[in-house]
Amino acid sequence: MATTFADHLRSLTDEALSALVQLRPDLVVPVPADVSALAVRAQSRGSVARCLDGLDEFTLAVLDAARLSRSAETALTSIDAILELACDVEPADVRVAVERLRVRFLMFGADDALHLVAAIDEVTSPYPAGLGRPADFLDPQAAALCADKAKLRRTVLAAPPGARAVLDRLAAGPPIGALGRDSQPSAPPVRWLVDNHVLVPISEAGRAPRPDGELVELPREVGLLLRRDTGPLGPLRPFPPIPEGTARDPKSVDSAGAGQVMEAVRSAESLLEALAAEPAPVLRAGGLGVRDLKRLAKAAGLDEPNAALLLEVTHAAGLLGEADAAGTSRSVTVSRASGAVDEIFLPTGAYDLWRALSSAQRWVSLARAWLAMTRQPSLVGQRDDRDRPINALAPDAERAGAPQARREGLLVLADLKPGTAPQVDEVLGLLAWQTPRRARGREAAHRDALAGAAALGVTALGAITSYGRLLFEDVDDADGDPLGVHPGATEPPGDVVRTLDALLPAPVDHVLVQADLSVVVPGPPEPELAAELDVVAEPESAGGASVFRVTAASVRRALDVGYTAADLHSLFRRRSRTPVPQTLSYMIDDAARKHGGLRAGSAGSYLRSDDEALLAEVMADKRLGSLGLRQIAPTVLVSPLQVARLLGGLREAGFAPVAEDAGGVAVLTRPKVRRAPTRTSVAARLTEQAGPPVLAGPRLAGVVEQIRRGDIATRAARRAPVSVRAANGQGVPGLTSVQQHGQAMAVLQQAVREKARVWVGYVDSHGATLSRLVRPVSLSAGYLRAEDERTETLHTFALHRITAAVPDEEN
């Protein structure tokens, strides 16, 4: 077989061979050594699959017909056999399709002996044209039924309605279904069909039973019978379903698109401005948090899907990037500091360059980034396989096929007459016809592409714009470069910009100032004007024009950045087409008058004096130059030095300054003389040697009194009343401890009133029982305060520890 195939290739003319290479460029990457190598590659699964991916629905249907019509023995087919199957359409169309397959060498050989490349069966569905395998291959009983055409027809006609519906569905393909569990409503009809051998159960050996029951297959013969009306291949569409669409005026399409272009550029800018004002953290899993997306969308006045789209586009365009959060820790407040934020999203340096471009140039850079980005923004906000929401700028929204999907979607629109606005479903239908194998599963990507195109203004009113078409063609040229170099990639394609520029309003350099202090820029402002207005006024509304309002705060901001009142007056006079209202002039003057009325600064120390002449003298003294004195008021000088050094310097120069503290009180300091630590004189030893000191006078009397008092107390202690001693020890007969305690309190209260001395028995913190003769002072808050005359100290007793109290009878 391979030799035949190689022989066929070899017999081709150079033109035919180059046509093949042109249609299947992957065959020559890398360039094969010889024709045999080329033949092997052309029959490889990968190459065949890639080639099939590029074929349209009709050609694939013809290929299915070729597969079906192969004879069982020779595996050959013929054009006639194919034509017989594709009986509903013009034979010429079928021949064209066959020719298409032949030039791609998916099929080769003479008209009556066509070979199919073997790999086709491996990379396509096992059920060509959605028909099952022949009955004799599946089941002898089914084969018997199919052999008897009349019986088969009768059986099918006798099928109950439910069974008929199942048959119709399987006949439309694929011819495989699950038997289903008996509880399901569809089970009985299917069971009927199986019992009557119209359906054949197919069990795969060695496979675990499927949860949804056995699989059943519709034999090919039954399928063909059911397709009586549509033809054996099912409905065939030899021509693409060209979307009809609504015809719109290309001019109004361009106009609406241009409006959207301005809107997109403006929204992108306000998104990035909002991000610059309050950068958002990069999530640990990558991407931008939902809350930050909401915040940015709100700030830019967008809905979230559009905000996500524009963020993705600006990121792809390199206007938005991640920065280390640490480098910006102090100057920028990062929103939501949940844990350690390592990285934040910020506009990049390229953003500043981008802002200086014209609207058209800005848009082109966005649109080109959009075309090329491998992201699918419509996924943002949806949930991934693990049911987690997909965030903007997160890796989950990455789709490698996205650029291809965009190209395909836009190509469909670009192939239509200018101004044709097809429905989205029509576009998707055409895409499905053009490359059914590729379009499968990419519907979401195509919808995303069309939605993105509308949001960016590549399309408007459903049709592609003139500049959108150009943008696309420019990219095509770049792709077509044989060397793979994109010469125009660094600079935006001129044609698009020129076309778009003509549609976009010209920038204006003037404003209209009104008495309500609103400033209207009747069009897109020139960058310089925009920068000026950014400083002096608050934006109120944006769009085709911008409205600003001058407020006291905005004027103050302008003064802060260095405008003077005269600058502001001249700015408004120069820029305004209308006379500047008097209220504005007054407001500027008022603000300027108040601006800087208070001055703040820092100094190390100050020097003040009521005598202005004295300060003048200090200022004039050349020796004091090193103190860095500056006069801030007639009576105040400041210096960056600390007070001590200021004082020292002044004293050296012969002045007599005094330091003062925070309250303005003079702080008097005596010069400190340095001394070593004090030592005792050896003379002290003299007395030690002289023996104990001789006491005399009051000191002696004091000692005596102390001894006496101690003695009295000791005697008293010995005589502590029985009741106290008893309470401390064994308890007083006839009284419970509670009663004792109550009695003790009464005694103490009495003693406080009479300032009498009392014996108090108590338990100390070590649990020992003691008694003490004291004079109670107060009894409150659970404590007894009493003085002990012997030791001249004030004691505090916790009341709950007092066991007894007895008045001292001695006084």
Next chain:
Amino acid sequence: MSGGPLIVQSDKTLLLEVDHPDAKACRMAIAPFAELERSPEHVHTYRLTPLGLWNARAAGHDAESVVDSLIKFSRYPVPHALLVDVAETMDRYGRLQLVNDPGHGLVLRGLDKIVLVEVAKSKKLAGMLGAKIDDETIAVHPSERGRLKQALLKLGWPAEDLAGYVDGEAHPIDLAEDGWTLRSYQQEAVDGFWAGGSGVVVLPCGAGKTLVGAAAMATAKATTLILVTNTVAGRQWKRELIARTSLTEDEIGEYSGERKEIRAVTIATYQVLTSRRGGTYPHLDLFGARDWGLVIYDEVHLLPAPIFRFTADLQARRRLGLTATLVREDGREGDVFSLIGPKRYDAPWKDIEAQGWIAPAECVEVRVTLTDAERMAYAVTEAEERYRVAATARTKLPVVKALVDKHPDEPVLVIGGFLDQLHQLGEYLDAPIVEGSTTNKERERLFDAFRAGELRTLVLSKVGNFSIDLPEAAVAIQVSGTFGSRQEEAQRLGRVLRPKADGRQAHFYTVVSRDTIDTEYAAHRQRFLAEQGYAYTIVDADDILGPALPQID
């Protein structure tokens, strides 16, 4: 690019350049669906709101025509998304209808079943909808009509109210157009109101709102309840109605604190209706006292909350709201629209001035410099007292006197907010004072004397803010106000806007203390008028006082 006069902004505001040759045509085209927000001298701002778009739908404009006029007059390309949004918003109107079903009375009918299912499920409508009659119809209790409409509006599915209005008890009323006719804008306002069934008419002070009310009554030819702010205003209504319509004195009743008459045409004050006794409003029964065919709310921007609630139950009656400034400091403009009705007519003040129906006015802000002592006193005042201290500075007195002297032949009103200051002024200018405690009789006497020219200067407290008809007043001097209230400023200017017999100019002075919070409040107060195109001139008090500086003792 068509180079038109209109710029469409992404936040759905429309900027109309007034000096553009197509501006007038554009204004006519967008007025039905866009609301005029500001009208300063060069660029007027309109806003597209869902409410405005739905009102346009109700008035028979479709989305196509709205989009067409936007595109036609827009100077720059209109963003595609905005056009789609307009079309989608307008498409939401009328999916639901309130109709009178012959069998079931008032019902909510869904032309779109899914929408009906959606709103029927909504918690906000709980209790308003009755039994489901069929897939497309749900019964509605007539008393819930207003609340239901309001709730549906909030849900974004406004119902088209086809249930109509009750005609009320018929009563012959005609305009007595002897020697005068309804002005064109008044006629337009009445027509706009009548076509819509109910709604608010916004006209500048002095532009003859009373006549719009009278004309509406003449169109309805039915018993009418008129709600006004105070008794004096009520008597002015009465006088005007007797003079301008076929109504006689006996047909008009006054329902106020003093008298409780209910007649074919009854004029009631907000105050008496909202007076409470034991937690109830005994006088709210007035709404049901007769089968009113028309309810007129004068100065609707002052409508008190209890009346709001009661108005919700009056949806089957025609309602007309009149105001000069639909700026409510409490932000409840939305409730006015949904309960009384949408704005049916609005005209920029300057347009009506240009037509000569209100006097041209010169607005001057006079800035006085406080003396050092006053500045010091102001500087150390507590925050809540600051405005009072700044606004009542004695330095203002000689300036006011100088202003009064500057117009020796014209009637002058001096308006202020602080009674102490007014009494000082009264003494200083030797003029009588009308304040809250002045009796109605005394007020009438003073106003009559003023109207007759016997009294040249009158000092007014806050009672002068509205509804006092003093046509000859040509000069108003405002010395203090209620903080930064915008509508108060407009109402006060309104006192001098009645056209003068000889067409001379009116003067509105506001005296503020420089470099104080007084200036800030003044700026805020002036905003509404500045947005209406009144440019304030700022002059220094010294220029007014002239060379001979009067001494303050």
